[in-house]
Amino acid sequence: MDLLVQVLINGTLLGGLYAMMALGLALVWGVLNIVNLAHGAFIMLGAYVSLYLFTYLHIDPFLGLPITAAVMFAIGYCVQRGLLNLIVRAPMFNTLLITFGLEVVLTYLAQLAFSADFRTINPSYAGDSIVLGPVVLPLARLLAFGVAIALTVGMWVFLLHTTLGRAIRATAQNLVAARLYGVEPRHLYAVTFGIGIALAGTAGGLYGTVSQINPYIGAALTAKSFAISIIGGLDNPLGVIVGGLFLGILESLTALYIGPTYADVASFGVLVLVLIVRPTGLLGKAA
Structure with a gap:
């Protein structure tokens, strides 16, 4: 029982x-309709x-x-304005090819x-633990x-209760109406992509403290992020929490x-099951 x-x-x-x-993958996918294969x-x-x-x-x-997030936001903003903005309205297959090529580069x-x-980030407290009875x-x-x-809950609050967050959600739901209210899509898309990449970079900083990293970890992390986004549902910002914890x-x-x-077999097996039984995700709204 203690082991369980x-x-x-x-x-x-x-x-x-x-x-x-x-979180970053789901944000970019939901707003820009870009499945970012370079996310990992x-x-x-x-x-x-x-x-x-x-x-x-x-x-x-x-x-x-915060420094990592700022650096990655700048990179994401420039990548979107300089590259991805050119194909933001292109067919999905084109965006998949571009982001796959970006991942390879x-x-x-x-x-x-x-x-x-392989490397890891080892602060002085890396080996410390808190012991609560039989639990470490x-x-x-x-x-x-x-x-x-x-940060995940903070992003949910940001999207729901700030002017920029509402603009991002409005653009995702109805681009024409957002334009009528003065939203400039190209800048907003770049900001959204920059936020998504900042979140990805922050997640990478956290990942480096608990696991080993090397240049080839990206593909596996993209696959897991994709699975979590589908399982949780793209139209609910808290869905990624449910999907992540579940996975x-x-x-x-x-x-x-x-x-x-x-472990990976079980994860992607559940992904296939969710796509069959509830394509909108566990917390997604049914059509």
Whole structure:
């Protein structure tokens, strides 16, 4: 029983981080209708930005997250205005090709810059834990979970209760009406994509504190982010929390009872089941 409780807690902590990873993808997909296959590569770049800040500037990885977010926002804004804005109204297949090519380019540039070695961000408290009876809470994972959930909920509040957030939602729902109210789509699209990449970069900084990173982690993280976005539902900002927690707990239970090699099989098996039974996601609105 103690082992099951520990596994459920580990899955919950992992799921919070998964939710943070998927948030940027879901935002860009829902507003720009772009399935960003380079999303995981941006998560990877964010992890390396945090690693650089920690290794060379000696900035705590959690305190350095605002800097990582700002750097990644600037990169995302420029990528959207300079590249993706050209195909934002193109067929979905074109956007998939462009973002896939971008993922390949970013991966190989990262390999040239950082090598293919596995690295991790190891602050002094990386090995510390909080013990509550039979349950052990790794401090780094607990901090990453707290930051991830806080930012995910904060993004939900931002979209619902700020002028910019309402403009983003209005553009996603009805572009013509948004134009009539003075919204400039090209700038708003770039800001939205920049926010999505900033969230991805922040998730990468958190990921680097709890797991190893190298330039090739992006594809797997994109796949998980995609699955979480579908499972939770794109039209509910809190859906990624549900999807992330669900996926994290499912993977942990699968690893315990079946084997760690089957964790991804279970995750994507559930994705297929959700697409068949409820295509709008667990929290999505039925048509």
